[in-house]
C-alpha cells in the first residue's frame with residue numbers, strides 16, 4: 001500500500017512534467033497504479049488507517065504524485081451537498097470546456113505533494129465538461145464518457161487534471177478572491193488534495 005513516503009513532494013521534477021497519454025488498451029501495470037492510488041485515497045479517509053500509517057487525508061491523487069508521468073488520476077469524494085459520491089479512476093482526460101463563471105473552496109485547496117502550511121485559495125471554473133476514459137476498478141471495464149462536473153467535484157477534477165500538466169495549485173493560489181461565489185458545503189469543508 002502507498003504511504004506518505006511514496007508521494008512525490010514539491011521540488012521533485014516529475015511533478016512539473018507534462019504526463020504522457022496512457023497507451024490503450026490499458027496495461028496491467030496501469031490498472032495496478034490506479035488501484036494503488038484509489039486505495040491510498042480510501043485509506044486516507046479512514047480514521048484508524050490515518051492514525052496507524054500517518055496518512056494525510058485526500059480526495060484525489062494523480063499518477064505523477066507517485067512518480068508515474070502518465071495521464072491518470074483517481075478521485076473519491078462526495079459533492080458539496082454530501083449526497084452524491086464521485087468515485088472515478090480516470091485515464092487520458094481532456095477538459096473540453098470551462099465555464100467563464102468561477103468558484104473556489106472557501107477553506108482553500110491543499111495537496112499531498114505540497115506542505116499543509118501552503119494551503120490556499122484557488123479560483124477555478126464553476127463548471128467543466130471533460131472527455132475521459134473511466135475504469136471500473138472491480139471489473140476493469142472501461143468506458144469513454146463525457147463528464148459534466150460543477151462546484152466542488154469540478155474543482156477536485158481540475159486540481160488533479162493540473163497535475164497531469166505539471167501544474168500545482170500553489171501556482172494559481174491567491175491571497176483573496178472577490179466577486180466569485182464560493183462552494184457552499186452542507187457540512188464541514190473538505191479540501192481538494
Ligand SMILES: [Zn+2]
Pocket residue numbers: 110111112113159160163193
Ligand atoms: Zn494535488
